[in-house]
Amino acid sequence: MTNFIVKKVAVLGAGVMGAQIAAHCVNAKVPVVLFDLPAKEGPKNGIVLRAIENLKKLNPAPLGNKDDAAYIEVANYEDNLDILKGCDLIIEAIAERMDWKHDLYKKVSPYIAPNAIFASNTSGLSITALSEGFDAELKARFCGVHFFNPPRYMHLVELIPTVATRPEIIDQLEGFLTTTLGKGVVRAKDTPNFIANRVGIFGMLATIYEAEKFGLSVDVVDDLTGKKLGRASSGTFRTADVVGLDTMGHVIKTMQDNLESDPFFAVYKTPEVLAKLVAAGALGQKAGAGFYKKVGKDIQRLDFAKGEYVAGGAKADEVVARMLKEKDPVKRMKTLRESTNPQAQFLWAIFRDAFHYIAFHMESIADNARDIDFAMRWGFGWNVGPFETWQASGWQEIATWVKEDIDAGKALCNAALPAWVFDGRTGVHTPEGSWSASSKTYVPRSELAVYQRQAFRAPVLGAGVADGKTAGTTVFEDDSVRIWHQNDEVLILSLKTKMHVIGPGVIDGMEKAIAEAEKNYKGLVIWNSDAAEGGAFSAGADLQAMLPLFMSGGVKAIEPAISRLQQAHMALKYANVPVVAAVAGLALGGGCELMMHAAKRVASIESYIGLVEVGVGLVPGGGGLKEAAVRAAKDAKGTDLLQFLKNYFTNAATAAVSKSALEAQKMGYLFADDVIVFNAHELLHVAKVEARAMFDAGYRPPLKAQVPVAGRYGMATISAQLINMRDGGFISAHDYKLGTMIAEIVSGGEVEQGSVVSEQWLLDMERKAFMELLNHPKTQERIMGMMQTGKPVRN
Template sequence: MNRFRVKKVAVLGAGVMGAQIAAHLVNVKVPVVLFDLPAREGLKNGIVAKAVEGLKKLKPAPLGVAEDAALIQQANYEEHLDLLGECDLVIEAIAERMDWKLDLYRRMAPALAPHAIVASNTSGLSITRLAEALPEAIRPRFCGIHFFNPPRYMYLVELIAAPATLPQVLDDLETFVVRGLGKGVVRAKDTPNFIANRVGIAGMLATMREVENFGLSYDVVDDLTGKKLGRASSGTFRTADVVGLDTLAHVIRTLQDNLDADADPFYPSFGTPAVLQALLEMGHLGQKSKAGFYKKVGRDILRFELDSRTYVPGGQKADEVYGRMLRKPAAERLRLLRHAEGPQGRFLWAILRNSFHYAAVHLAAIAETARDVDFAMRWGFGMQQGPFELWQEAGWLQVAQWIQEDIDAGRALSTAPLPAWVFQGPVAQAGGVHTPEGSWNPTSGRFEPRRLLPVHQRQLFPEAVLGSGAPRWDSAGHTLHEDKTIRLWTLDGQVLIASIKTKMHAISPELCEGLQQAVETAEQQFTGLVIWSGDEPFSVGADLQALLPAFMAVGVAAVEDAEGFMQQTMLRLRYASVPVVSAIRGMALGGGCELALYSQRRVAAMESYIGLVEVGVGLVPGAGGLAYIARRAAELQARTAHKDLLPFLTDGFSAAAMAKVGTSALESRKLGYLLDSDVIVPNKDELLHVTIAEARSMAESGWRAPLRRLFPVAGRSGKATIQGQLVNLRDGGFISPHDFRIASLIAHVVTGGDVDAGTLVSEEYLMTLERQAFCELVQHPKTQERILGMLSTGKPVRN
């Protein structure tokens, strides 16, 4: 079997996108060489070197670990084109100029490996025209690949075939992008701006037009079009600022330059909005220039006002009545908005109607199926539902009738009628475009199932569109036990899965009972135990809100009992006779971090955020986190000839005392929360498959639980050294007296308390010190202020 492997990638162009694509390739351990023009002065690789250095400073960080920037090989077109022959995939990502791209293709073509796939990262230029610049022998291996910015975080990648592109090439590239880069792939047709930007930018332009029609302010619109509408929390205008108004203008120009009224009946609404033109003329490009639709002055957020071309105080919110409307079920929600009398309600109906209308009219031209449109808008624009999903959920034919009535009455953006398939035939009979048989393809006139490559079979419960009837993880498999906190189930009869059901997967005494039951069941009936909860977060830690009533009624003894039971649960996981593997996705904080640490192995999605954060609420880790830090330091020291334990303890102490959180699985490994033996998975939807495979592999290879053993601690001398540094921080005003007290207690636990350096202790001994420190702090008024502040506002209190 001929298996396409990507052993090395070349990225051509060290601009914003090219450099960040290279960074993400490094994140997933793919060797990459980054090219750009030779510098006119200094080192020939100066342009690339500057771009690579800039990656370390960008926010959000394109690199999982900043120092991995050194792994990007630097090159220029004058000296290093021969390096292309070593690359299995070449991604061109230079500026969106057709003439520049075509010139580069002519130069690079002779140097390409005969098997290499060549892909252009363009946001909307014609893939067909680009292919024409390549020799005929290369065209079957050429296609478009459209990453969304920022490439590390945005899940969507669009693949676009040219006329000569071989189907196997697209399949091979999709396999690499899904598994190797951790992305969701949608295949788009070769039309201007492809799918997501075509629908999304048309939607933004339509929204701007409706804002003018209804006279709403930008901050009110962002409040309405953010989370309340099931879209990205930044709403419309804040999103534009983040993307960059110059970038937005470029994408708009692509629509303007490549379409006309004959090709797109919505073309008259593609004019550059007056407010956008004004901001561009003023050089206000959004977040990158610190001014756009919004401008931050001190702590105040100002919004732009077009009439005066000045910034005025912002922060206005939408009327609460519309917030309540948007929480209603879809059918009732759209009915209320359709008949709303206030401008905010009529605005909301208008933008939803416009999105449904545009998607339906253009579906056949831009995508194979309605599924592609909905996934593209979810993954590329942060929507909880795509336009077709919401339309179908609200009642397909009723909503279609309302849209057509608005079209006939001249209230819509275009007079183009809805396509005939909306009202008659299979879609009308099925009540929508998504069915268990597949999603509607207007070109073939059939419901077509999702493309299933072998790589997709690793996604046991992938994202699915509403109406597809895809199996749900929370009801799949065979259930052995289920209560309000946990479900114990299996897919294969060999590995038991424990899925946490509490809010934010918080850890309570009841959940600990369920976890202990999971270990007992796994030991009796299964070869391994996997902790996987289907969605984010992995766990935000202990359920402090549930502990407060017991603390108020019984006192600190109730807290000590709960902490002791959590510690027992962690040790039960660590010393289970079958492998216990945690599948981590999203946040694993506080007790959630400890749950992962006491599992015998961890499989983490790339975007996992792991850390002991109890200091933020005035506490210390109390479920074994500090005992883990002390034990881990002893294990690291034992592998060396060093006799001083303290250097191996310092990083762990600092991470806990400063509540450091790894902002990627890679950084979490650097902080010690993941080990070299743990697995990092690029694609979140492969997490369960890999974790089950890991548990099976451990069992089949004869894995046995670690033996309980004593280990040395740094003792009172180590504590004194740490304490001296803390005194300097306190006296220098860098930490508060209460922070000093918390950090001192952490130092007391991780060094083993009042014992000599090198004293051998057990995990249980250190956990006793943990409980004592935790209970002392939970009674402190300043800690109670922090806990109540966090529970009421979600933000840490500094006191």
């Protein structure tokens, strides 16, 4: 094994994509230099400097920590080409014009280091045509790489080799993209628009065509083709607006220019409505108008017939919404096909069009069916890929229906389904691999070393792979938790409650897991099986579980439960083997407290962490404020404690939630030496490695801390600011009460400044405040509001 280490990346082109790719490299601690043309006036690197400023304003944020923008090195093609000689990977990301790209390549190729990989980030131009004019040596190191927008959040990267690309270059790049940048890599053939855009944009065009045919408005179509189908909530037309109608038009044009012999060619005609919008400058979200337009607080929709904007917000028919709720995919598809409702007929039509298209084109556009499914899941935000949907809905029956529609002239073209569709199969995904139409075999998953780091790879429906819910050896399992291992000396605790909330069952599970780990294992990892699929680490304490206690015995009945939660967290902190929290997604309230008490945290970059109890009118009661006081004292190391305390106080009092793991480090919820992982599929592997390493290095739990506190002085200083906020109308009286209580706890209460207290003293203060608030009518209003609507009540 030879290490492929990317010491520095160059990104050519500081447009929207180029700048965001550079930002994501910086997120991952990869040094990066961003190039663009020299500015005509002002500083020569003005174009790049403006692009970097813009990164700080974009939402969703491309940078995990805005301050890291300073690490992007700036350059222009006139003065700085020498910098390229020190780069191992060069990604060109300028506008989608073959002639411009070729001009740039002429300029930069003399400066490319002899072992560097050179890649073009293009959404659909021919990689082979782009490499024309290179010498054989550079051709062997050139490939296409296609990031999806926004690059930090979209999991998909398509890798496109040419016939001349050296295979080991592609393997090395796949490893770097997967682990360092956290991506899901799909290898595509060098065909127009590759896989995801070819299938996805066809799907959008087919949807527009069928919507017109069935007379459905854009808002109804978006309601039908969004969350209800397990796809991105923006549906079809809203997605087009977000992507940009000019960008979409560009991708469609690539299809028109290169696919004349495709039987679906007629579908690639630019829809008239799209052409009109682009001509009028209504390019979607960035222009303030597209298929939708924001007028004041209202979102209006384009009426195709009238050519003007009218009130929007129409939803799918209730009867169709009910059909889509059917759990059995076979029944669901049958109901849609047999229904006379135009919306149901429309849905069957877009499914049929997609199945027809992918079956017909699989051989030419992709190595196998799995790559098409992953491309759509990771690039377009579908929960289930199109081949998976077909297979789950009954392969043979669907194939027959599609054929019937083609024969009856209902399909988008009369091209026949390929023969392999009817060879008696029950689908395209099997435990041996996924069907490849070009090699007529089932292709297994890639065996590259990078995938050894993924205990549970992204699953494919029908492939029968082990998942984190059932794999390994179970030590104990009930409705709340599963305690298990994979024969590698590390015990795993997985939560099974909804959103992994913490109730009595989870606390029991924590106690059992610690006892078992101390007896028989090197460490304990807290990890949830849906970590890589966007699940939560834990959304906090289980308020529903508290209700029966509250109803039967009032506030007093809840106190023992809070006390138990505090002690369970303390047991994690002082366990005799290392406890590692593997965090991904939401870690809120009690979930944040649970994580703070582990010996170490391994967090996915996409971790949203915070003490949010004030949202339900409570203060953190599971040791979160106690930890804040402990951490502030540690940070201060005897200097002005209050400076450090204010940061922790503000985060808890405003219920601030980190927008990334990097920001959580800045907020103090993660330590500087906690590990940030970019690919959530690698979370479990890294957490286990950390736990074993800590044990093997002779781990001992921390000694019970005595905590120096800010006392009355801290309380008074923080409260003075709160009074100004209350009197200025920025916070309510109840927020003020919560704020003063938090200030009192993190300051250690009515003691002299610099007094030393125990952790238990702070926990007792937390619990007392928590109990007092539970009795408060304003808090009860907030709790009921949150449970009924899921939104915080401001009172």
